[in-house]
Amino acid sequence: MSAGGLARDDELMGRTLAERAGDLVARPFQLFVRRQASGGMVLLGCAVLALVWANSPWAWAYQQMLGVPLAISLGESVLRLDLRHWINDGLMAIFFFGVGLEIKREFLVGELAERRKAMLPIMAAVGGMVAPALIYAAFNLGGAGARGWGIPMATDIAFALGALAVLGSRIPESIKVFLVALAIVDDLGALLVIAMVYTASIEWRGIALIVALLLALWVANRSGVRRGSIYLVLGLGLWAGFFISGLHATLAGVLTALFVPARVKIVPGALPQVIRRGADDIEAQALDDEPDAMDPGRVAIIGALGGSLDAATAPLQRFEHMVQPWVTYAILPAFGLFNAGVTIDAAVLRVLPTAVPMGIMVGLVVGKSVGIGLASWLAVKSGLAALPEGATWRQLIGTSFLAGIGFTMALFISGLAFAGTHFEREAQLAILVGSLLAALVGITILLTSKAAPMPALPR
Numbered sequence: 001m002s003a004g005g006l007a008r009d010d011e012l013m014g015r016t017l018a019e020r021a022g023d024l025v026a027r028p029f030q031l032f033v034r035r036q037a038s039g040g041m042v043l044l045g046c047a048v049l050a051l052v053w054a055n056s057p058w059a060w061a062y063q064q065m066l067g068v069p070l071a072i073s074l075g076e077s078v079l080r081l082d083l084r085h086w087i088n089d090g091l092m093a094i095f096f097f098g099v100g101l102e103i104k105r106e107f108l109v110g111e112l113a114e115r116r117k118a119m120l121p122i123m124a125a126v127g128g129m130v131a132p133a134l135i136y137a138a139f140n141l142g143g144a145g146a147r148g149w150g151i152p153m154a155t156d157i158a159f160a161l162g163a164l165a166v167l168g169s170r171i172p173e174s175i176k177v178f179l180v181a182l183a184i185v186d187d188l189g190a191l192l193v194i195a196m197v198y199t200a201s202i203e204w205r206g207i208a209l210i211v212a213l214l215l216a217l218w219v220a221n222r223s224g225v226r227r228g229s230i231y232l233v234l235g236l237g238l239w240a241g242f243f244i245s246g247l248h249a250t251l252a253g254v255l256t257a258l259f260v261p262a263r264v265k266i267v268p269g270a271l272p273q274v275i276r277r278g279a280d281d282i283e284a285q286a287l288d289d290e291p292d293a294m295d296p297g298r299v300a301i302i303g304a305l306g307g308s309l310d311a312a313t314a315p316l317q318r319f320e321h322m323v324q325p326w327v328t329y330a331i332l333p334a335f336g337l338f339n340a341g342v343t344i345d346a347a348v349l350r351v352l353p354t355a356v357p358m359g360i361m362v363g364l365v366v367g368k369s370v371g372i373g374l375a376s377w378l379a380v381k382s383g384l385a386a387l388p389e390g391a392t393w394r395q396l397i398g399t400s401f402l403a404g405i406g407f408t409m410a411l412f413i414s415g416l417a418f419a420g421t422h423f424e425r426e427a428q429l430a431i432l433v434g435s436l437l438a439a440l441v442g443i444t445i446l447l448t449s450k451a452a453p454m455p456a457l458p459r
Contacts, residue, residue, distance in 0.1 A: 019144060022074060039328030040162025042224040044293035046333040046409070047340035051432070054341030062341050079243075084338045084393025088415060091331045093239055093253040098327045099187050100366045108262050111154060111181040120385035121181035127375025128182065128403055129189045132367030139359035148356060148417040150197060151427060152434070155411035156188040158332060158403045163439050167446050174388035175399055182372070190409050191254055196415035199247050203259030206245025213238045217259035224261065226315045228322075232259060248416065262316040332408060339411045342428040356423050357430035364404040364434035365441065372400035398445030404438030 053062045071080040081089065112118040132152035140146045160179055164171055217234050225231075235256035243249040342348070351357065376396055379385040387396065414427040 131371025401442030
């Protein structure tokens with residue numbers, strides 16, 4: 001074979017390896033987007049069911065279901081909550097655990113790991129949090145509903161990606177990456193607001209338990225502990241500490257996730273050699289003794305291979321893969337079913353143009369789009385960041401409207417801000433209306449946008 005042929009083969013192999021490496025990076029993101037988009041449809045179905053049910057002749061059954069009491073007892077200690085609170089305070093901790101894993105992954109190996117790539121979604125997210133909060137505050141300055149300024153700040157990533165999925169291939173992949181990174185920074189900001197603002201009182205015994213368990217999680221992480229059961233037990237204890245302290249218990253999920261190791265014990269590149277060696281051992285043993293499948297020697301070799309596969313996968317990646325389907329297809333739909341059942345009557349429609357609902361709706365539709373658009377423009381014009389590859393400004397603005405879909409986190413914060421008051425029902429309806437308007441405007445802009453022109457090929 002000629003030297004030129006060898007060079008061409010090497011070049012082809014290099015491209016193939018590069019493509020394979022790209023696939024390894026892109027595949028988890030593509031799976032995440034597909035799962036979130038399909039989960040958004042399930043969440044939408046549950047929200048519509050709740051809304052129809054709460055306004056049907058069987059609304060009494062819906063209200064009774066929300067208040068079903070459930071208790072857990074340990075000795076003389078009894079924890080009794082109704083079904084809605086078990087979902088909002090208990091199951092949603094698992095949702096926040098998933099959010100914490102996503103945040104950590106994005107800052108380690110995702111779009112937020114590289115400074116220049118991270119600047120655009122970070123600045124856009126900050127703009128998209130500040131502008132809606134200011135708009136809400138302007139509507140409610142000095143009023144009884146001023147406490148709800150955090151409601152229009154966050155983006156519902158499942159619904160937003162579901163809206164993008166409707167548009168198909170006309171939207172470049174880079175826009176989806178931008179939206180995911182923005183939503184993750186957005187969630188981080190919302191978590192900080194929940195921790196600092198929406199805490200009524202603090203019980204110091206709970207704080208002491210939190211500190212002790214955070215120390216235990218740190219020790220487990222630094223010691224290389226990789227067993228999920230250890231982090232599960234410590235995470236449950238941390239949840240109890242937050243519940244006792246008066247801080248919102250779901251924050252335990254995020255903090256537990258941040259201590260999950262992201263390191264591997266076996267470099268993935270060395271894994272094929274380990275597997276080949278194990279296969280050779282099994283084959284040699286079979287030739288020597290012809291043992292059956294339950295032979296202890298063979299079981300030991302297979303167990304070692306399983307351990308090697310586990311060691312080549314980061315616990316963070318493994319836990320995220322395990323948790324995400326439960327969050328997407330069970331926990332968030334349950335949250336939607338138990339929180340979107342707003343009774344729509346003449347009384348609530350009359351107050352829709354008042355300060356709290358208007359602050360939420362204008363914050364979601366106008367505040368999100370203006371904040372994200374202006375912050376993105378400043379980031380690009382200052383040279384700190386660049387537009388997503390293959391995207392246009394019109395597509396970015398359309399995406400900024402989709403970021404105004406604030407369903408899950410907005411409903412969650414409204415429950416913290418206005419629990420037990422008439423503002424809660426008004427806020428819930430405003431969130432539904434504002435999110436729907438933001439989705440419709442965003443999809444319309446994106447449907448009428450054109451792809452970015454392809455760069456001219458060099459001659």
